[in-house]
Amino acid sequence: MRKVAVDWHKEQSGQSDSWVLETVKHLAFVNSAGLTGAAALAATSKPLPPIGPIPAEVSFSLGLLFALADMYMNHRGHDKRRAELLTRIRTYDESAHKWTAPKTVFDAAERLLQDVRSGEPYFRLAEVFGWLSVGFFVLGALPFVLKALN
Numbered sequence: 001m002r003k004v005a006v007d008w009h010k011e012q013s014g015q016s017d018s019w020v021l022e023t024v025k026h027l028a029f030v031n032s033a034g035l036t037g038a039a040a041l042a043a044t045s046k047p048l049p050p051i052g053p054i055p056a057e058v059s060f061s062l063g064l065l066f067a068l069a070d071m072y073m074n075h076r077g078h079d080k081r082r083a084e085l086l087t088r089i090r091t092y093d094e095s096a097h098k099w100t101a102p103k104t105v106f107d108a109a110e111r112l113l114q115d116v117r118s119g120e121p122y123f124r125l126a127e128v129f130g131w132l133s134v135g136f137f138v139l140g141a142l143p144f145v146l147k148a149l150n
Contacts, residue, residue: 004113012081012116030063062136063136070126077119080119089112
């Protein structure tokens with residue numbers, strides 16, 4: 001039972017690292033590329049007019065900022081999950097290695113394999129920040145798309 005929990009902990013850690021890296025890498029990449037393009041056009045004699053009140057440079061900068069906030073919130077959420085799994089493993093170890101009532105050991109074993117709920121508020125906030133990053137990217141890219149279509 002403990003081996004299953006330890007393997008689950010390792011898998012959870014690997015997934016969290018991959019998830020954070022891939023998500024932020026792509027969000028940061030598209031917003032950085034957009035910011036670079038918008039800054040290059042702003043330096044020319046014919047910059048793109050802003051769509052609405054926000055210039056493309058500001059939209060891409062905000063998208064990059066929200067991508068970083070997304071990364072941080074995912075990191076915090078995964079840290080909470082890993083900590084909960086380690087606590088469960090320690091609790092199981094303590095109940096299995098000292099004399100306790102069989103029900104206590106069974107309860108610890110059952111708790112060991114329940115779904116991990118820690119970190120959910122961080123993941124919800126990360127999702128909001130991720131969508132804001134995407135939204136600001138789209139808002140920043142819109143002038144480029146409209147210019148290309150004309």
